[in-house]
Amino acid sequence: MLKNYNEDRTHIIDNKMAELQTVNEDLRNERTKCTFNQEELTNFIDGGAENTDMRRNIANFFFSEPRFKDEVPVEYLSHQEHYEQSIRKACIFYEKMKEWEEISNSNTMEIYTVIWTSGIDTAILKQSIPFAVHTIMFLPSLISQGTQEQKEEWVERAFKYTILGTYAQTELGHGTFIRGLETTCTYDADNEEFILNSPTLTSYKWWPGGLGHSCNYAIVLAQLYTQGINRGIHPFIVQLRDSETWMPMPGIKIGEIGSKMGMNSANNGYLAFNNVKLPRMNMLMKNSKVHKDGTYEKSPHEKLTYGTMILVRVLIVKSLVTSYLMKSATIAIRYSAIRRQSELRPGEREPQILDYQTQQHKLFPVIASSLVYKFAAKWLWDKYSAVTSQLERGDLDQLPELHAMACCLKAVGTADASVSVTSCRLACGGHGYMNCSNLPNIYSLSTATEIYEGENTILLLQTARFLMKSYETVQLGNFVSTSETLSYLKIYNSLKRSPWTTTLDCMASAFFQVAGSKIDDCYFTIKRLMDSGMAQEDAWNQTSIKLTQASEAHCRAFVISIYVKTLETNQFSPELMAVLTQLGELICAQWILNRLGDFLQHTNLKPNDVHSIQLLLEDCLKRIRPNAVGLVDSFDIQDEILDSALGSYDGNVYERLLSEANKSPLNKEPVNRSFELYLKPFLKSNM
Amino acid sequence: MLKNYNEDRTHIIDNKMAELQTVNEDLRNERTKCTFNQEELTNFIDGGAENTDMRRNIANFFFSEPRFKDEVPVEYLSHQEHYEQSIRKACIFYEKMKEWEEISNSNTMEIYTVIWTSGIDTAILKQSIPFAVHTIMFLPSLISQGTQEQKEEWVERAFKYTILGTYAQTELGHGTFIRGLETTCTYDADNEEFILNSPTLTSYKWWPGGLGHSCNYAIVLAQLYTQGINRGIHPFIVQLRDSETWMPMPGIKIGEIGSKMGMNSANNGYLAFNNVKLPRMNMLMKNSKVHKDGTYEKSPHEKLTYGTMILVRVLIVKSLVTSYLMKSATIAIRYSAIRRQSELRPGEREPQILDYQTQQHKLFPVIASSLVYKFAAKWLWDKYSAVTSQLERGDLDQLPELHAMACCLKAVGTADASVSVTSCRLACGGHGYMNCSNLPNIYSLSTATEIYEGENTILLLQTARFLMKSYETVQLGNFVSTSETLSYLKIYNSLKRSPWTTTLDCMASAFFQVAGSKIDDCYFTIKRLMDSGMAQEDAWNQTSIKLTQASEAHCRAFVISIYVKTLETNQFSPELMAVLTQLGELICAQWILNRLGDFLQHTNLKPNDVHSIQLLLEDCLKRIRPNAVGLVDSFDIQDEILDSALGSYDGNVYERLLSEANKSPLNKEPVNRSFELYLKPFLKSNM
Secondary structure, X not given: OOXXXXXXXXXXXXXXXXXXXXXXXXXXXXXXOOOOXXXXXXXXXXXXHHHHHHHHHHHHHHHOOHHHOOOOOHHHOOHHHHHHHHHHHHHHHHHHHHHHHHHHOOOHHHHHHHHHHHOHHHHHHOOOOOOHHXXXXXXXXXXXXXXXXXXXXXXXXXXXXXXXXXXXXXXXXXXXXXXXXXXXXXXXXXXXXXXXXXXXXXXXXXXXXXXXXXOOEEEEEEEEEEOOEEEEEEEEEEEOEOOOOOOEOOOEEEEEOOOEOOOHHHOOEEEEEOOEEEEHHHEOOOOOEEOOOOOEEOOOOHHHHXXXXXXXXXXXXXXXXXXXXXXXXXXXXXHHHHOEXXXXXXXXXXXXXXXXXXXXXXHHHHHHHHHHHHHHHHHHHHHHHHHHHHHHOOOXXXXXXXXXXXXXXXXXXXXXXXXXXXXXXXXXXXXXXXXHHOHHHHHHHHHHOOOOXXXXXXXHHHXXXXXXXHHHHHHOOOOOOOOOOOHHHHOHHHHOOOOOOOOHHHHHHHHHHHHHHHHHHHHHHHHHHHHOOOOHHHHHHHOXXXXXXXXXXXXXXXXXXXXXXXXXXXXXXXXXXXXXXXXXXXXXXXXXXXXXXXXHHHOOXXXXXXXXXXXXXXXXXXXXXXXXXXXXXXXXXXXXXXXXXXXXXXXXXXXXXXXXXXXXXXXXXXXXXXXXXXXXXXXXXXX | OOOOOOOOHHHHOHHHHHHHHHOOHHHHHHHHOOOOOHHHHHHHHHOOHHHHHHHHXXXXXXXXXXXXXXXXXXHHOXXXXXXXXXXXXXXXXXXXXXXXXXXXXXXXXXXXXXHHHHOHHHHHHOOOOOOHHHHHHHHHHHHHHOOHHHHHHHHHHHHOOOOOEEEEOOXXXXXXXXXXXXXXXXXXXXXXXXXXXXXXXHXXXXXXXXXXXOOOEEEEEEEEEEOOEEEEEEEEEEEOEOOOOOOEOOOEEEEEOOOEOOOHHHOOEEEEEOOEEEEHHHEOXXXXXXXXXXXXXXXXXXXXXXXXHHHXXXXXXXXXXXXXXXXXXXXXXXXXXXXXXXXXXXXOOOOEHHHOHHHHHHHHHHHHHXXXXXXXXXXXXXXXXXXXXXXXXXXXXXXXXXXXXXXXXXXXXXXXXXXXXXXXXXXXXXXXXXXXXXXXXXXXXXXXXXXXXXXXXXXXXXXHHHHHHHHHHHHOOOOOOOOOOOHHHHOHHHHOOOOOOOOHHHHHHHHHHHHHHHHHHHHHHHHHHHHOOOOHHHHHHHOHHXXXXXXXXXXXXXXHHHHHHHHHOOOOOHHHHHHHHHHHHHHHHHHHHHOHHHHHHHOOOOHHHHHHHHXXXXXXXXXXXXXXXXXXXXXXXXXXXXXXXXXXOOOOHHHHHHHHHXXXXXXXXXXXXXXXXHHHHHHXXXX
């Protein structure tokens, strides 16, 4: 029997202490079974004990603010009331951020990253902050794309929130294909000004967060025309609303885009221009420039502008994917520990549903995914930091690889997260369908990440383009890769010669064999089609289902390899190492069985070995069972962030469900007025 | 070149005529390409031209009612306003039903089935009708479980809507396991009355539709106690609210359960009893009885009460699964025909996104699924009708098979529908996330069907129980099946000897080989575990992942076989037959590739044949492409039912998106009051 490290863990989590007396008995029992030191895992997830402390301190600081408490949950408000509530809270939220900057002597971006990663903003606003784009895109774009003069004009005002901005790229008819944007910005050398226009309905800017009614500036992406020539897409800073009256500026049509599946507090907006005039200095000119006379000077480093786009994808993987996975796993696991249903053995008490193999199969892979993606996100973040430093020195060598990995990790990670959140919701039965479980809201946020910052299929095809290019150099014999993400391309075939063993190493190697084989298949399919006379573009389109699958396989192989490498660093205690190994084996078994055909076709796995993978899967579920609650506890997500009647630390699920129901305004009076108005006449009409 | 049958089709669809001048050009072009007679397919889907007429007549009757028009879309209302709106509309809706009964000389259930199947109710109420349970469960239960005397007392009042009822089975702590219900109903022979109690919080009735504030009667399922003995679960009719004041009756605590992911107009409620007294005659006694002195008389035909439960599952498959599939396919296909994005060939106009192979791969299988499940639903409905007649003659022979097929078709069908709706939504990019696309709402309704009327995993395990029993008789040599759903169990192994050909017949046979092999594997796994000393219940649980997969494989094999058999009836014109064959091949290829490992392990498919399936899939996508819009047009779903800015018949997507956005109350004034209240002080605070 392993030592129970976690008996005193509760002293760490201040706000849970008061509730300890009333913790559900089943959950209490589960917690005594945990075999590893939860704080060790928590610290590792946070990237060190100091980070854990910082995160908890920030969370406590924000959650102690009484003005954030909702009297009526947002689900019961009208769209407009919800918006007004969000603006009220967002203003307080940004006030508090400033306060914390001073208290902690740290900067906005550092704090915001912690807030975003741990989901404090979502917990307070329930969906998203109307000013988020100001912080994540408007400010960084000013800083990275403005000249010194432009930064002096705007950056400080933006930091002090005397102006609020958004980032207006997407149009009603144009999403991922940036070259297709229709908004025009024409330079008039006589007056030294630009003229912005929305020539068509499809050129209306559409989607920018906060654009509807919540900001007065925007960086607008438009087709630049100078000296009668189209110079492509460039960024302009545009004032949208008068600072005193908040009325739209002349020539500007503006509104919100309407009700959405989620993120309704984001106030996404639309925007159209009718001969809106801008001073020349409102084009962000750090890279390309337009001189007074209209001469255009092209940027020497066009790829430098990629930076911001990649950043947001990296942040999605780092923050959102794992946050959605961890939150939904915590909610569903705790609920499954207290929910008792049906019978396993006649005459015995109804078992905890966590004891059903099918329930474990729905939930434990979500725990495993949480950590697998967390480890991959750490790699991606480090890579991003390294490449950004290289970029500053003018070294672009690793940019394509970073871009390719950010694309596929964002695509596969967000898709997996959405499927997992759904799996957790369905595992909670009808109660998971209640908004107070928070699972519907987590899903609406999670599935949004499948679309924004690059639609997932398109991102997979971008990764595929990189893979095809790299594989071509392998075929031409010029392949000298120093990168860990591609090194397998030369050797995957030789890996197939080893016998199958159902170990973590063997399985991890099989993922590379699948990825390599799929890349090879795509490469030669395209080649064959082109050899038969097909145009390259058509051959590409004709292979694109397989190309997306090759990118996905590449991504999974990479993610698994990073997990295995992280375990090999020997930084974990033996107790934690045992559990992390089980989770790694589980996710390998699960992903192999999900795409078993690939493994039977392309790896050293033989049909006779399949049985051993199924047994491993079932065995992992059994071995993880006692630690299930301990694992999600060590994700250390506060009740305020979980925001779930099913997932609270104390497990008092039924009491909370009833108390949440009674918050409905409909339950504030025994008879709704619709009885006298409609129902009574209907019942009396005696049809 | 095939004759274009569809040139005059428009005259049939009256309400589309006015819009014809403005139909989007791309959609108009698509429609000229259709190679088959759409009306032929429409009529087949409806089950005959008369049914098509009836459906269109009912729809036009309802949609011409001006009182159903929303001034402000429901998404912008508060929860309470939404509820009040729903009651108003529901009363009008039921009035109109009565009117139509008289006009058409048909009965409530017939009309309601058409309304439900075609989604007219959802189109009008946007989510669901608070009185739906009255019609689908309260009334049928009174009729099937009441004595003659009881029917006289209540049925006519229910038909005339002088009382409104619901069906209260599920409890806060108890869902699918009916024996675990805690509500008690104790007979007091001295006073000849029952006493209802909710002994615990977990015994609160929870979920019944309309229960919150919209009905005054309920059939309540409770543990019956007579003469001190628990007699199991029985149905009681209970008055919940006073008919004049609508106040809850003495001892009754009642409210709504609060905000949900969808179906918020359903007014699902909770209910608790504190010594509520009922006359003896309020137990529905057609089956079991309690005599005046408390003597209990058990029902001779316990299984007869299964009927209603099975009916609702059959109706879900018949109506909802296909309705959700067809609606979302129509929306996404039409949108993909008008949406142009990115470039396939440099310099050319942006292509319709329907031309991308990856887009076709997301959408065309949804068209195919729509029809595949439609055909299976027809079989299930006929089977249900046949078995119900047999039941009335006391013949229970085919009940277990009906139950097993209803369970797995409901489970696999609703799960497939939800995944497909999501695929369609994601295929529409950001615009699919807008509520005005209607895809989020369709998803919220579709995913609800995965949970209600039996959670899907539990249903699959019920089918598995039937399969294990049947397979045991095969093993014991006593297997004499006259049923088409099981006949393969004896021969699936011999099918493996034929060589693979990638034809519809060969693929359909492979599905049986997979199902049979998986059933065999489960059977012997359980046997082995029990032989090694494990209790049967534990062996079952230990095999349950595989059991659910075996049920799913059984279901898919059945669904494919029904589709192939329907094509073999030779009732289609050659042009339609060609298209239906392509769709059948597509869905086979898609499902085989999805579970390729199963087919490589358990069928005559060899690794070398896999390539031919991938090619078939790609080829089907190409061949279906010209008919994609024609196919969804022939689903014949009116704009009012699609209720989608992206999916309307005229394809004026961007105009509708803007006009929907401008319905937001926030867009009714240029500056929201939150500016003066919160934003302005925030911006001026100069932090």
